[in-house]
Amino acid sequence: MITDQWLRAPGPRLTLNRGQQVVAAILVLLLVTLVVVSIQSSADQRAYTHHTARTEPVSNNTFFTVRDSLTYIEKAEQYLLGVVPRRDVQLARALLAQRLRVIAANGVSAADAASPEYRWALNALDSVIAEAPAGILPADQRTKWAGTILPRAEVLSEATHALVAGNPNGLHRFDRSAEEGLLRGRVVQLAMLIAALVLAAALVWWIAANVVRQYRDTRRAFDDERDTLRKTEDRLDRVSALERGQARILERIATADPVSSVLRQIVQLAAEVSGATAVRIAMGPRSVVYPIGSDVSEAPAWTGTVTDTADTAGTLEVYGDPESFDDLAHTTLVRCRDLVTLALERDASARRLSYQASHDALTGLANRSLLLSRLSQSLMLARHRGTPLAVLFCDLDRFKMVNDSIGHAGGDELLIEAARRLSTTVRETDTVARLGGDEFVVLCPELPDRAQAITLAERIRTTLSAPYTIDGKEAFVDASIGITFADESTVSGAELMREADVAMYRAKLTDGSHINVFDSHLEAEVAQRLDLDTALRHAVGRNQLRLSAQPIVTLDTGVITGFEVLLQWHRPGMPVLYPGAFIPLAEDNGMIVEIGRWVLRETIETLARWRADGLALDLTMSVNVSPRQVREPGFAEEVLQLLDKAGLPPESLIIELTEHALVDLRVAHPVLARLRDAGVSVSLDDFGTGYSSLTQLRTLPVDQIKLDRSFAAALDHGDAKQRAVVQSVVSLASALALDLVVEGIETVAERDTLLDLGARKGQGFLYHQPVLCDLARALLETGGVCAVPAEGSYSALAASAVPSPSLSVNVRSQLPSPSVST
Structure with a gap:
């Protein structure tokens, strides 16, 4: 450490005389001018370079677009020949898509720079490739697909070559006058630089002469301070030792060295720099002494209190002659005490971070990292000992x-x-x-x-x-x-x-x-479900969904009072799928909201078209709605806007929900109340299969109940208890002023029993099976009445799909349940 006398000692001073100041001023002025000229020249150079390079990336972009387009066409042709699978064609298309997103220097992407003919041809080829079979194209299908793919590939090829013809790549011409201006600027800069160097050399030589003279004068002053410097050497060595030791210990703390090793280094540093005979750190049962074996039985000369993050008190004890401790010794001991605190805090923090890294923050359970580590260890032990090991995945x-x-x-x-x-x-x-979310x-x-x-x-x-x-x-x-x-x-x-x-x-x-x-069969089943999930995500966009409708009639006359809308999925080349096969999947992947929105829109538009043609003026359309769809913000306003846009009264639409959904949707009751206040009815679907509580029925926001098909089917057996249950439901609906619809009526005996019990409306194969909307319209055009066939047979339309009443059980398993829709 330098003494105050040394700090006050005069040092050499470099001063310039008047002549040197003038030369220095001229040199500074010249350098400033040189900087200004250089900046201007650089700006001119950037402007010139920007001008000459503007069109270069555009040509390159077009070149790579053409190259990737031809590669895509080539892969499509190789696919037709059975050389490559469809995946290679899609990979070439993905590379082309990446190229089309590249933006040139002029701010225009390759896709935007392409012609409309090229983009149309590319979309046409994409659409047919998307429908082609996956993998290698079978030989017996190549002629069929060649007739579809090759014409589109040729159109895309022509459009691609047209891109080349429409973007000729010529040589850039340089602006000669700009080049000459840049050259003159460079000459001026060089001349000014040479002049600046000459002036600087002269000034340096002049200043050097002054420095030599001043050096001789100041050397004598430095000789006078030699004795003072020698007196401070010991102190500087101690300061240096303190700083090096502190830096070394801080590094050990930062790199998470064992805390016991760090504490040993701290007591050693305190003893060596302060000159103490012994230093001890006492932290409860933990004690570190330096030098090892020193006598620490007497009272310490200096004591510092240490507290770690667990609020455990400890001390740094220093032994020796108190009068021998100077200010540097005290500084050293304070710093060492702080280092002890820091080491203990770092150790506690490391333990805490280690716990956080291996445990879930919310529940305190092991996280994925710790689980996999223990699983790996347990797996090794299981192999070694031959004991079973199980993993349970809970959701x-x-x-x-x-x-x-x-x-x-x-x-x-x-x-x-x-x-x-x-x-x-x-x-x-x-x-x-x-693992996260609700998975354990x-x-x-x-x-x-x-x-x-x-x-x-x-x-x-x-x-x-x-x-x-x-x-x-x-x-x-x-x-x-x-x-x-x-x-x-x-x-x-x-x-x-x-x-x-x-x-x-x-x-x-x-x-x-x-x-x-x-078991091993599950993997194939899950893979199949994942394929179905992928196809379902494109079903709406590819127009693969179809609406069908089953009439709701008055039981005694067969007059149609409304339709329940059902959903079918028509995948090209695949059997028709009904809601039970894909609606649960749509609920899981979130597609149910989009599908439900599509069903509502199509239903309302279909009914609007029928009414515009003078049909279905007093009929209602019932649509099953998912609870998840009802929870969507703005659901009620969306439904009412669709009705208003189509010009339909709200009374023409019935929203169907199951008992489970209505009980779970208590928070959504204001949404249903908004619809009911506007005139839309809410129906309780599959009544009798859920909670079936009279209290719930009294409080649920419904206008209609639909008795589950199982109740009508049981009437065929003449069960007195079942008859009494249906009778009670009919009476309950009447007492609560609720509209009652009986589902799944398939025989005349069921119909007659229901009429005797007081039921007035229903639906089922006895009257009509679900049909596509065009056939439902034809049914309205022919009078809107479903004729009841003779005992033991279905109606004419139903008979076309269901040959005999003996197949009614099989029909239920193949055709959609009227209570299952979106």
């Missing part, structure tokens, strides 16, 4: 709906409670992890047998399905659990996780028990 059913109802804070509280229940249900040796995994090593894993899954499902009390309200969720077991063919923990996930996914699709054990 909370209906959690998203509950979360939307009670809010995200309530959803987090539910997840925390579910995690607590899981942790108390499994064994101590099991690991419970949360239980790792069960060393099971006695596989049956115990299934028993544990049943216990977990029962525990998780018990009611949750959130903010004083009850919430209900269920659990789907997939189970997989490790065997000699198991490759890794990630494979087990994937198998358990597949089993859980299949369990969610299983009615009744939602527990499924993985």
